[in-house]
Amino acid sequence: MKDDFITIRGLKKSFGKNEILKGVDLDVKEGEKVIIMGSSGSGKSTLLRCMNRLETSDHGLMFFGERQIDLAHWLKKDIKYVRSNSSMVFQGYNLFKHMTVLENVMEGLVQCKGIKKLEAKDIAIHYLEKVGLSERLDYYPSALSGGQQQRGAIARALALQPKVVFFDEPTSALDPELVAEVLNVMEKIAEEGVTMIVVTHEVGFAKNIADRVVFMDRGYICEEGRPDQILRYPRNNRTKEFLNLIA
């Protein structure tokens, strides 16, 4: 594996008086699959959202590829750089409601990458086949199940060929029987080398794909390590409690 692609130092973030992130350091190598776990309110999602500037931060430094970014004072060109080299899969799917699945995947290619429509369509179809939606190209999100919508959202995120994809609890809103189809797709794309940072509670998934599991508790990273170690022999008490709860 190569050098660190993302390095975060001293990330702090408060919502009003409520301090969510109290000084987070995180290193992610290119191609690495990092799973972030932790109880709700521990700051997992906020950490992801601070990385692509969906949330502003109060303090912190991030190296993203070649760039050094002051997380408390993002420059416009840095926001653009990070967002055009990353993409995100949301808990609530967030497919564009007024576009078909195909149009959803094409949108970023055409509007942001400046790719010609015909070519974008080919690329979009390729990725939609990969997530098993080639028979639903012309469906609107409202006509699809949650699992199908989330697979469409994954195709949309991947088609842009980002360096890193953020997954923010991608299966938490799904019915239990639909979780597997989304996890299968994610395992499949994990094999292809894109850097993935995933907030999830799916232990089995973490065991299968993670290079590293990071546990968060009350605004700090309390423990991290290889999944076979950390999931079986956690050292931190909070990690133990949490793993007992979701096991």
Added chain:
Amino acid sequence: MSIFDWQFFRGAIPTVLKDGLLNTLNLTIVTFIFACLIGLITALIKIYKIPVLYQISLVYVSFFRGTPLLVQILIFYYGLPTILNHYSTDYGWNVDISKIPPIIYMYVVFSLCYGAYISEVMRSAVLSVDKGQHEAAYTIGMSGPKVLSRIVFPQALSNALPNLGNYFVDIVKGTSLAFTATVVEILASAKIIGARDYRYFEAYLAAAVVYWVVCLIFEVLFRTVEKRSRKYERRPA
């Protein structure tokens, strides 16, 4: 003289259509287009709280919603030419204010008035678009203006359509006030032919029928457009 002259009534309808309909439609459509533009811009100013413009927009909306349209018409029709005339001679613009047709003043005052109302429709429509839609658009690398034009506005518009349809019908009826500024629209043309034979009742009733039919047609039109714009909310057959 009979209470109701059917023949006059039947004859009044085509006359009203011929003399007044065009101006009514003209004023309605121009007003609607500009009111939507003004409304959208005002709504965005309010949503993004743009300094100075925000305060101006508050006063603007408050004034035009807080005073009767008829009063606004009289102010613009009698006040504006006086002011224009004053400055035209002062600065030597060399424009003959009296040559400006009254309907131009009506375009302005109607657009401003309905723009104030429609700004609230636009504001709630833009705010009704889910935050997740904005966020998803940002994460695929879209710039702010593109997020608005490609993602937010199309969804906001279909949310706004029922209310916009209401205001459209409201504007159709509101244009009847333009006769006070000598614009010959449906009501004015009815008044004119009514005065010819002292058949006001028949003439006004003819005007009412024409208004009603026009409104019905546009209601159907808006319903069709609304249905089409919401096609993404239905499951395909």
